[in-house]
Amino acid sequence: MLLVHGFSATPQEMRLFGQALCEQGYTTLAILLPGHGTSPQDLATKRYEDWLKAVEEGYRELKKEETEIFGMGLSTGALLLVALAARVEMAGMVLLSPYLRLRHRLASSAWWLRHIKPYHHRPLPPETALRYYESRPLNGVHQIHRLIRHLRPLLSKISTPALAINGSGDQTIRVESGQALFTLLGSRHKEYHLYGPEVPHVLCTEENPRWRSVLALSLQFLARSQEDSAPASAGDHRVP
Template sequence: MSLREGAAAPQDRPAATISIENERRKGLAAGVTREENLPFLRTPSGSARGGVLLVHGFTASPWEMRSPAEALAQAGFLCHAVRLPGHGTTPEDLAGRSCEEWQEAVERGYRLLAEQTDRVYGVGMSTGALLLLTLAEIRPLEGVVLLSPFLRLRHRLAPGAGLLRYFLRFQKRSLPAELAPYYYELRPVNGVYQLYRLVRKVRRLLRGLRLPVLVINARGDSTIDPASGAELYRRLGSTTKEHHLLGEEVSHILTTEENPRLAETLKLISGFLDRLDRLRGPGR
């Protein structure tokens, strides 16, 4: 059963068996047809230093997080990329989903890692970054990396999405052929409204968060307002926090080859988590 608005919070539900096999079966049952769009686990060659929960963005899929997962697994971390409900299937599926369902999936991903390691970090892309912040309110994350986080969208429908969703179901955009298998060309207007609801939640909790945070935005981002990423950074109650602003040549997606500074971005992510992990000493 999906968690809808007004339903019990994820942390109030009885514990259930969570495994990558079950998560993949859920994806297949929901209609995921491509292997790359299923949730995945990347394991290090030796004992894991800790776990990293990777959360993709709106209309994307776990495929979006493969590069940071591979880099972090090589650095010794156990990496799990979740699939947000409504993603990797069809735009019609996403149109009926709520941000509470996305939060539930992220919390389930956390539990999968927490059963295998005593420290869990997070790396989130855009919407995934905001979902990690809501997770940090209820679960003890050791630190998070927020890639292209935002408090304001540049989407022209965003301000009126709450009303428009009753009259307009989708907004179309153009996608390069090579990205079409992993992203949606049609963006549900109700999904944009769910982003608006998620941002409202994040705004309320920022001051109370104390975990270490790395924020990376890009000047060339035409999807969100990068200045709102800086605003998010300033509002965070964390004392250990860093903000990096990449140049005009970098757009919204920071985790794929679309980012001309991908190697630098991956180095920033790995370096930040490495420093946090070394400060905490040997784990499980």
């Protein structure tokens, strides 16, 4: 299982679900995206291609141990998994808080604002300060928009089974754009779930009051995907 965290975060963001997946028998690898876990200044120098390269390297590493690779990504991590699925074969992917549009009204202007105001500052409570940057480089937001532009024409060509989950209480992205991404995916087997206003952007930590439900949905989807991909045994007749 390849775990991909979100923008300005660290693999710590995926720890709760990663532990649960390990307990279910999945070989799990949580990668650290370039520019993360270091400093906002370092992140400001990275491009989405650097992030995608790291995700693909993680996939190759897991491929040494497992024949079938599943992925789970949060937010920008979900977008990177979708981009990976356009390049390699994956058995399934869980997309937590996927999107095609950010919520902030100035997000689309990051490409030129980054030259005037390089960083966006936000106060963080102590319990989350270890997982996220308080200062986020606007060049990173610009890279996210580049990633989205890269993804759009690929979505209909992607056939990887997918589970997409959004929360309508999300204050980071436009939830309807997550539904749009799901609709555009060419996957024959795909599922979409939308939680209510009590569910925030980060779905896989205890800050989400419905995290247990999200985890259960994810495990059910993964189990079904494994069953669907398993070769039929003698006497097992499957109808296409």
